[in-house]
Amino acid sequence: MSYNKILHCRTTSTATLYNFNYLMQLSEELKPLHHLLEASKFMVSEEVREKFQQNLKRFMIPKGRVLVDLGQVSPSLYFIEKGVMRTYYLRGSEDITSLLVSEGDIVCIAESFLLQKLSNEVLETLEDTTVYAISYDSYRKLVEEDSYMGKLAVRLLEQHLINFTDKVKVFKYLSVEERIAHYISQPSSLFRRIPDHYIATYLGTTPATFSRCLKTVPFDKNRP
Structure with missing residues (x-):
């Protein structure tokens, strides 16, 4: 889905x-x-x-x-x-x-x-x-x-x-990867503005898993 x-x-x-x-x-x-x-x-x-x-x-x-x-x-x-x-x-x-x-x-x-x-x-x-x-x-x-x-x-x-x-x-309904992809794709996302471990626990995962998923989740790597 x-x-x-x-x-x-x-x-x-x-x-x-x-x-x-x-x-x-x-x-x-x-x-x-x-x-x-x-x-x-x-x-x-x-x-x-x-x-x-x-x-x-x-x-x-x-x-x-x-x-x-x-x-x-x-x-x-x-x-x-x-x-x-x-x-x-x-x-x-x-x-x-x-x-x-x-x-x-x-x-x-x-x-x-x-x-x-x-x-x-x-x-x-x-x-x-x-x-x-x-x-x-x-x-x-x-x-x-x-x-x-x-x-x-x-x-x-x-x-x-x-x-x-x-x-x-x-x-x-969403996997961890989908949650992360959805969050960082939003204009209101605080990705790279605050420490990743805050976002990780907010999305129900660990900092290690969040870091690993970032390697496979498509996003603009040049965003501020």
């Missing part, structure tokens, strides 16, 4: 990911707001747009910084303006990458953020990263004050479920 017929969008795991890279052309001031609002077909009042914008805070985070650690509660929803982040969990002494995100993505540890429970994953930066963040309290207040924002939250949860299902399909 061709992997091109199985997956047509980026995938995720227990973190929430929505990719709207075309919005990068928007102004710096409005871009974070549009990331979320453009995810839904529901109209949102101008008052809610302004409230949402007022609750966003911009942070510049250095490479290697942990935003959510094991056993902590995920405090915020993050809109990535620049940089790369990942989530991972521990399997014994090994950390397994569950999500890779970059410019134009929205991310949080979904279960921890939405339920305000202790996280079983870590969220960290892989590059110097600039984000816009909205706290859980601000997010909940907006959702409760405006019915359209509540509907938007439901749409985001639905998209999270669809993305998770897509990743399950990838692991069910």
Whole structure:
């Protein structure tokens, strides 16, 4: 089965990911707001747009910084303006990458953020990263004050479920070689931008197998 017929969008795991890279052309001031609002077909009042914008805070985070650690509660929803982040969990002494995100993505540890429970994953930066963040309290207040924002939250949860299902399909139907070929062929691929071992565990394989498969998987060897 061709992997091109199985997956047509980026995938995720227990973190929430929505990719709207075309919005990068928007102004710096409005871009974070549009990331979320453009995810839904529901109209949102101008008052809610302004409230949402007022609750966003911009942070510049250095490479290697942990935003959510094991056993902590995920405090915020993050809109990535620049940089790369990942989530991972521990399997014994090994950390397994569950999500890779970059410019134009929205991310949080979904279960921890939405339920305000202790996280079983870590969220960290892989590059110097600039984000816009909205706290859980601000997010909940907006959702409760405006019915359209509540509907938007439901749409985001639905998209999270669809993305998770897509990743399950990838692991069910594609071989390791096909997973690697599919990933590195995507324009949004972080191949050669971050260490290979992060991508390897994200795709459910070992760094050694990933390196071996690269010798047989066709890709542009001159890409940056």
